[in-house]
Amino acid sequence: MTSTVDELFPFDSFRGKQHLVIEACINALYHDGYDNVVIDAPVGTGKSPINITNLKYASDGFYTTPSKSLRQQLMGDEVLSDEFEGLKAREDYTCGITGENCKECSINQSSEQSCAEKDRSVRIGVQK
Numbered sequence: 001m002t003s004t005v006d007e008l009f010p011f012d013s014f015r016g017k018q019h020l021v022i023e024a025c026i027n028a029l030y031h032d033g034y035d036n037v038v039i040d041a042p043v044g045t046g047k048s049p050i051n052i053t054n055l056k057y058a059s060d061g062f063y064t065t066p067s068k069s070l071r072q073q074l075m076g077d078e079v080l081s082d083e084f085e086g087l088k089a090r091e092d093y094t095c096g097i098t099g100e101n102c103k104e105c106s107i108n109q110s111s112e113q114s115c116a117e118k119d120r121s122v123r124i125g126v127q128k
């Protein structure tokens with residue numbers, strides 16, 4: 001397993017106990033029958049490279065965070081950003097139909113309209 005973790009890890013070297021934590025996660029999930037693993041470690045441990053290595057071992061998955069600053073940090077990271085496709089919150093995208101974001105869009109607030117209706121009417125409008 002050591003060479004696999006070394007190959008999957010996104011950096012050239014490990015910080016602290018990252019290698020041991022990754023091995024422990026893989027053993028728990030793929031050899032010891034656990035369904036979940038919680039990594040409770042302080043800031044600066046390097047949990048993101050650990051998580052990304054675990055996801056690469058699993059072939060795919062989702063890494064979510066409620067922290068916008070962590071999301072921005074990950075999406076701006078020169079090495080880690082190559083390892084995933086980032087998704088943002090709905091308020092961080094501008095809709096191609098309305099020019100607004102979903103959080104502020106009146107259609108999203110309406111119980112009588114839906115995106116599909118708006119999208120269709122815009123497309124019909126474009127075709128005219």
Ligand code: SF4
Pocket residue numbers: 095096097098100101102103105106107108114115118
């Ligand atoms: S709710 Fe629909 S129409 Fe409104 S901004 Fe979002 S995607 Fe666009």
